[in-house]
Amino acid sequence: MTKQEQIALDKIAKNDHEIYALIKQRYSPRIFKDQALTDQDVNRLFEAVRWSASSNNWQPWRFIYAHKGSDAYNKIVECLSDFNQSWATNAPLLLLTAYKEQNPDGKENFHALHDLGLSLGNMAIQAEYMGIALHHMAGVDWKKAHEVFEVPSGYHVTTAIAAGYYGGDLNDLSEELQEQETATRKRMPQEDFAFKGGWASK
Structure with missing residues (x-):
């Protein structure tokens, strides 16, 4: 077993209640196998997006x-934060996400961000099914991206x-990022975010 395969096993969620296997296996690496994503791969990811739920x-x-x-x-790399630039070029594919701010009537689409998130959830599960990892990044200069593209x-x-x-080689990361790559995954317990019958004082 390779070191990266061991990391993948270690990253499987230690869930408190049984959940779908692809959700348990999903994590966000900063290294990737040296294998290009084909146009068919990309089309399958976006087909999952296409069938996401959205308001109206x-x-x-x-x-x-x-x-x-x-x-x-x-150009996408140039729009990333310095930290994300330090590792994101390990990925064979980079994406920018965006949303349409208004609905067809010209009014603010209050739920657009929610719907974008739903689409990315679909993409993440489809990607996991295909053995593809996604690492979502908040560190992006969106104003620069607007200008560049x-x-x-x-x-x-x-x-x-x-x-x-x-996949990929752990040595492609700095020592600090190697520690993050191999760190144990943690999540807050359900009682900290799911409140039965009313809002809890958390």
């Missing part, structure tokens, strides 16, 4: 994506995603 079926999610080696990929008014770039097949 408005489907406000939007994406910009690029394969490693392309000018667009390098000439995002039209009425849309808002939100996050970035590094995508690639699970």
Whole structure:
């Protein structure tokens, strides 16, 4: 068993209640197998997005994506925070996520971010089914992304995603990031966020 395979086993969630296996297995690596994602791979990920739930079926999610080696990929890297730039180039595919701010009537779509999140949940489970890892990144300069990619008014770039097949060499990361990569996963207990009958004073 390789070290990365052992890490993947160690990352399986220690759940308190039984859940779907793909949810247990999913985690967010910063290293990826040296294998390009094909157009078919990408199409399957976006097909999962396409069938996500959304308010009034408005489907406000939007994406910009690029394969490693392309000018667009390098432009996405330039929009990432310095920290994310230090590892994200390990990924064969980078994406920017965005949402449409208004509904078809021109009013604010209050649920657009919620719907974008639902679409990314679909993508994450589809990716896990395919052996593909996603690492979602908040550290992105959305204003710069708007300029670089000439995002039209009425849309808002939100996050970035590094995508690639699970695997890769742990030595491609700094010592600090290697520690994070192998750290035990932790989650708050259910009673800290799910309140039966009324809001708890947490």
